[in-house]
Amino acid sequence: MARIELNDVSKSYGAVEVLRGINLNIADSEFIVLVGPSGCGKSTLLRMIAGLEPITRGDFLIDGRRMNDVRPRDRDIAMVFQSYALYPHMDVGRNMGFSMEIRKDPAEKRKSKVAEAARTLGLSNLTERLPKALSGGQRQRVAMGRAIIRDPRAFLFDEPLSNLDAALRVEMRLEIARLHQRLGATMIYVTHDQVEALTLADRIVVLNGGDIQQVGSPLDLYERPANKFVAQFIGSPTMNVIAVEGGETGVTTRNGTTIALPHLPDTGHAAELGIRPEHLDVVDAGQGDITAVADVVEHLGSDTNIYVNVEGIGPLMVRKHGNVPARSGDRLSLRVQPEHAHLFAADGTALRPAS
Secondary structure, three states, rough: OOOOOEEEEEEEEOOOEEEEEEEOOOOOOEEEEEEEOOOOOOOHHHHHOOOOOOOOOEEEEEEEEOOOOHHHOOOOOOEEEEOOOOOOOOOOHHHHHHHHOOOOOHHHHHHHHHHHHHHHHHHHHHHOHHHHHOOOOHHHHHHHHHHHHHHOEEEEEEEOOOOHHHHHHHHHHHHHHHHHHHHOOEEEOOOOOOOHHHHOOOOOEEOOOOOOOOEEEEHHHHHOOEEEEHHHHHOOOOOOOEEEEEOOEEEEEEOOOOOEEEOOOHHHHHOOEEHHHHHEEEEOOOOOOOOEEEEEEOOOOOEEEEEEEEEEEEEEEEEEOOOOOOOOOOEEEEEEEEEOOOOOOOOOOOEOOOO
């Protein structure tokens, strides 16, 4: 497997700089997920690692060897793309083993490697089918099998599940997690999907505007975001953010509501309060911090999502486990769980992540 280092890596297209000073160390066998909004540079970074895009500045190393000028095929990296890109006239077995066929590896060796990859991915009974006879999930497995057969030092995934429906995404997400456990391979994975990032990653790299905003475990980023961007990007539904004025032991909202946060330092420098939907409690009238009016109530069975409006504050979202007997138009009293509150300075920096 591979240890990957990016040292002060940048990428420019003419005068347009799309990635700036990227520093990232990826341990052997680690599963790294790159996330960020469209245009943040995550797919470009992946393609630079693969050798499909040249690096403008900085150094890219695999196991200590500088790889900037090494051809893609000589980097010993396998890439799984969003598009399956299977040969329609070849059956599954030949599609998976075609790279070995090009290298003129012996037929018996190809057959053995294809059978091994097919067993790993649950394709053993499909090796003689053409791609048109496969489901989307099965086609993506074939694309993954084609990568596995190469026995690379690292796997790169560029939004591999985005073409699948919701049920298949769940199935394939589990397959990728199991594949990582079985192979113990170094994997770098690009996605827009919050659930994929939070469930697959050993560490998540959050990118925005060509810069790394934060690197950490899924739980670190969820509970201790470095800034407002990370706080609102990680987690679905997104964090509620309320404009406030800081005080000595708490904050005051624009409608004059005071929320006590005595356990948090630097409340006097707070410009915004962040609170995740599940950390707002619905309590008896007069017992909460905020009085709200329910706008839309979604009963999901396992959870209830309540979209509310607060005079002088605006819309908020509340998520509670189980069924909450609320209806549109109800007046609700909401209490902020202070131990889960996040405070942000005027520049968006977290004053102190919630502990």
